[in-house]
Amino acid sequence: MVDVNVNGVLHGIGAVLPTMLGQGSGHIVMIGSIAGRRPFPGGTVYAATKFAVRALSWGLHLELGAAHGIRVTDIQPGQVATELYEGVRQGPYKDAWDKAWEGKRRLKPQDVADTVLFAVTSPEHMVVSELLVRPLDQAN
Secondary structure (H helix, E strand, C coil), X not given: XXXXXXXXXXXXXXXXXXXXXXXXXXXXXEECCHHHCCCCCXXXXXXXXXXXXXXXXXXXXXXXXXXXXXXXXXXXXXXXXXXXXXHHCCCCCHHHHHHHHCCCCCECHHHXXXXXXXXXXXXXXXXXXXXXXXXXXXXX
């Protein structure tokens, strides 16, 4: 989880940052999570990785924004209906999780894509630093 959610983000930043610095502009979009604001039972390590994404986003904004013209956005979705969701849930919290979400609507992947589009098409003089987007049915 750390390799994908933290190291993967760092490698992605490392891949694009030299070009963005050279051209004096760019936009880095990271996919965080609502868990980066509030951990949940059974998801402590996941939440820690998404807290890291949130810290990276804010820190990079401070280091790269005004000084280098690079915008940084952290998209923080709540529950999204994907096959990944079905494949990673296991352990003592699975039954409670399934019961809590029974009959409730989740975000669609397109909802997250639309959120990214909103951020990257904002006017050049502003940055959408964080966007928390969650299903109406999600209480936390």
